[in-house]
Every structure is written in C-alpha cells, then in structure tokens.
Amino acid sequence: MAVIPWVEPWVIEKVLFATWETIYMVLSSAFLSYVFGLPLGVILVTTAAGHVLENKGVNSVLGSIVNATRSIPFIIFLILLIPFTRMVVGTSIGTVASIVPLTLAAIPFVARLVETSLKEIEWGLIEAALSMGAGAWQIVAKVLLPEAAPSIILGVAITTINLVGYSAMAGIVGGGGLGTLAYYYGYQRYEDTVMWVTVIVLIILVQGFQMFGDKFADKIANKRR
Amino acid sequence: MIEIKNLSKIFTIPGQEILALDNVSLTVKAGEIFGIIGLSGAGKSTLIRCINMLERPTKGSIIVDGREITALDKRELRSARQKIGMIFQQFNLLSSRTVSDNVMFPLEIAGFARSAALKRTRELLELVGLSDKAGVYPAQLSGGQKQRVGIARALANDPKLLLSDEATSALDPQTTRSILKLLKDINQQFNLTILLITHDMNVIKEVCDRVAVIDNSRIVEVGDVLKVFSNPGTPTSRSFVNTVVNREVPGELLHGFAARNDGAAVKLVRVSFIGPSAGEPLISSMVRKYEVEVNILYGNIDRIKDTPFGNLTVELIGPPGLLQESLDYLRGRGLEIEVLSDA
DSSP, X not given: OOSSTTSOHHHHHHHHHHHHHHHHHHHHHHHHHHHHHHHHHHHHHHTSTTSTTOOHHHHHHHHHHHHHHXXXXXXXXXXXXXXXXXXXXXXXXXXXXXXXXXXXXXXXXXXXXXXXXXHTSOHHHHHHHHHTTOOHHHHIIIIIHHHHHHHHHHHHHHHHHHHHHHHHHHHHTTOOHXXXXXXXXXXXXXXXXXXXXXXXXXXXXXHHHHHHHHHHHHHHHHHHO | OEEEEEEEEEEEETTEEEEEEEEEEEEEOTTOEEEEEOOXXXXXXXXXXXXXXXXXXXXXXXXXXXXXXXXOOHHHHHHXXXXXXXXXXXXXXXXXXXHHHHXXXXXXXXXXOHHHHHHXXXXXXXXXXXXXXXXXXXXXXXXXXXXXXXXXXXXXXXXXXXXXXXXXXXXXXXXXXXXXXXXXXXXXXXXXXXXXXXXXXXXXXXXXXXXXXXXXXXXXXXXXXXXXXXXXXXXXXXXXXXXXXXXXXXXXXXXXXXXXXXXXXXXEEEEXXXXXXXXXXXXXXXXXXXXXXXXXXXXXXXXXXXXXXXXXXXXXXXXXXXXHHHHHHHHHTTOEEEEEEEO
C-alpha cells in the first residue's frame, strides 16, 4: 500500500483510521453540543432584559454557569469529568468516551456563539413580529433563527474547528484519534513521520471544515441578496 | 376607534426618570386618517407604540375598537394585535423570506391554512402593485417597494386600524407621495382607520383629516388639518405649518408699513381661503363693493388632502369704517382673516 512512497504503509493505515476516529468524535460532539447549546443560546438571548422572555433569574444563573464552564481549561475539564464519563459511557478511554467531555466543553461555547449571532438581529424585526401578535416561540422559530442562519452556520464551523483541537488534547489522555496517534507514535516513539503526517491531516481537516462552513453560509446569504 | 385617556409614560434609566408622555388624551374616529406631528423626542413615537403595547404605558388607558388594550392579558393582547397593523420607518422586513413569504408571515402567526394564506397574499401583492416581485428577497427591492411590502404585510389580517410609525421618513419625496397615495386609497377602499406619526408637515397636508401637534410630551393642539393650517393655535403648530405653507411676512414689508397722512387707515391682513371659496373672486368683489384699495403683497395656493387652500397677504387702504366692513364681508364668506398690522 505504497500510495505515498516515502511514508511506510503502516503509518498510512494508522493515520487513516485515526482520522476517521477524529472525524467521528468531532462531528458527533459538534452535533450534540448544538443539540444543547443552541437552545441554551436562545434562552440566554430571549431571557435578557427587555427581550421576549425576559427573566432575570434564569438569565443570570445560566450566564454564570456558562462563564464558569468556559473558564476551566479543557485539559483540566477533561480530567475533572472522568468519573462522569465513566458513569455515562462505562469507560473513560476511547473515542466514544471522548465525546462526553468534548460535548460538555463545547456547549457553553456554542451557547455564546449562538447568543452573539442572535443579538446581531435588528430589534425592529422582533418588534414587527410582536406587532403582528407573534408569541415568543414564534419569534424564535420564524425570526431569530432564520435571520441569523448564515451567522449561526459560521459558528458551527468555528465550533467544529475548535473541537478538532480539543479532540487532539483528549487523545493525549487516551481519547483516540489523531491526538492519540501523534502522542504515542510521534512523541513517545520518536516517529517523526507520524507526527508530520498527523499535523498535515489536521490542517486539511480544519481547512475543509472552514471551507464547508463558508460555502454553506455564503449560499444562504447570497440567496437573500 | 382609538380612545386614549390620561396616558403617561415614564422611562426609568439608572439615576434618571424621563417623562415621555405627559397626561395625553386623544380620540381617533373610525375611518379617519389621523396624524400626530412632533419633533424628534417630542414623544410621538412612544405614543404610537403604546397603542399596540410595544411600549407599556405608566398611567392611563387606551381603548382600541372597544377593547381596553391596556387591560388585556398576554394571550388577549396577541389576538388584539393581529387586528392592528403596523408599518415602520425601516420597513422591518425579514431578509430570510421572499416578498410573498413576508406578507404571509402574519397569516402564519394567526394560524391560517397555507392555501388560504397564499390566496390572501396574492390579493395583497396585487393591491400594492408588487405581484411580479413575489419570489424576490427584500434586499433586491427599492425603499418604496419595501414599504409596499410592509403595507401588504400589515393589511394581511384585515386589521381595523393601521399604525404608521414614520413610514415615509426614509423615502425620497416622490416615493413618499406614492406611498401616501396608497395609504389614502386603502383608507377609502377598506374604511381603514390610519394613525400615523411624522415630523413632516407635508405628510399631514397630503393625507390627514385631523392632526394632533405634540410638543415636549404633551398634545398642544388637536384639530381638522384645514383648521390647523389656516389658523395654527400654538407657536409649535405655526412653525410646522410654516415648513409647508409660507405664511411669514417678510420683515421689510412690516418695516415699510406706516400710517398715512391723508386720514385713511391701513391694515396689513392675511386672508386664508379654504375649499370652494378659494375659487371665487372674493377680493375683487369686495373692492367693487366697498371701494377700498387693495395692495396684494404676497400669496400662494396649495392643496390640503383634496381641498384647495390658499392665503394672501394684502394691504387694505381706506376709511376705517369701510375697512372694518370689508373685512366682515370676507369673514362672512368663510374666509379666515388675520390682521397682522394696523395703522
């Protein structure tokens, strides 16, 4: 399997498998973090003072939790979560186990990104909907999310790219994927080739996610222009 | 249609209370176009936003079409709002929706079936003359077209009242005229009551039946537009009227005005004509009848909504008694007479 002459076949095999693991971890945790982070972002925006679901208590409690979680460095968060991960998945090692801390770390980040996107929407649009008798959830579903869609999609690309980096960190504590490969072979066994190939694959992955996000966001924005 | 009683609104910002509306009472009749004019910061925007409770009044009550808006709970308010259309200075169209889907938006909110909503949307786009733009996104429209979509959207739920929040302030004069014409048409066609706010007296002149002048959080004058134009009762009203109709007598004229040494009296008079009298040769018949001299100094004629309206600044010269009689004659023919100077 000498596809690339100067890289030994076993390296290619390992890298391909690790790449698949990374993509699997990153996309699963990106998806899950939006399942929780998107509603959280919506709540953060709509419960703010003067907004359609104004609720000072909920807003400040959620805001503080988000800030607290975001202030813990990921590597420490990862270790702190080991017992919880074990409880949920049954193990703290491997790709599936990594999805737990990756998702939990990304949720507050996603919530803030979504919040920022939704805040860009002109208040006049919300007022127009209110003047037609729209309720809070109609405003979220029919005004806030569709209007902010291009910006939210760019946020998905940013999140996914951040998760690529985080997943490599998770790899160091046995999370699987390119991080584990680079650490075991590249660092502990001095296999420079593995290290370099891993870095190149990571660059390609990040480029790919960004390009995909830009394209998709542009497509929506262009349609509206 | 609208009954506002003792409405006050106080905005509280840290360390300060701002009185935006001070005990405002106002009645808008069904089927009329009622204008509220005021400078920026006078409180007109707050006032119109209180009517559909986008702004919650601090004190007072508002009754719209028999329902006390200020006393409704959330659900009732939402259904009441569906019957009050609103258009905005910045149009506020959704960029994520096509023209057609923007017009359909209030129908979705009201829970219309899609087929019925589509049919209604087509009618509305036809009404505002944008049938060919149904599939286009708002970003591709001109300002005037955007406001037409806004109007179609506001009419979707068959409202009884349309609120217009500076709807023409972002448009050029020509487009403004076409939008105002559309508003006048729908007012007549559907007997729709329209309440509009503006800082542009031209808007009042073009479409309104009655006007309220708001200054410093208070209503300072309310009346028929013709009445306010011909005889503005407050300095604020006067300055608004002057932006449209030049009523100011040039200073040199007043300076040159002096008593005569032949015993004749001189009066500097402004005569305002409204409606049919504007077409009659009243001044010349007065001259013939009383044999006073008339020196025409300045005049213009205009149209307020659909009524001709003119004014003339003249110098009347003659025996004092005759001058008085001739003014009474003009007054008797329905002219508004204002004596500016007397000697």
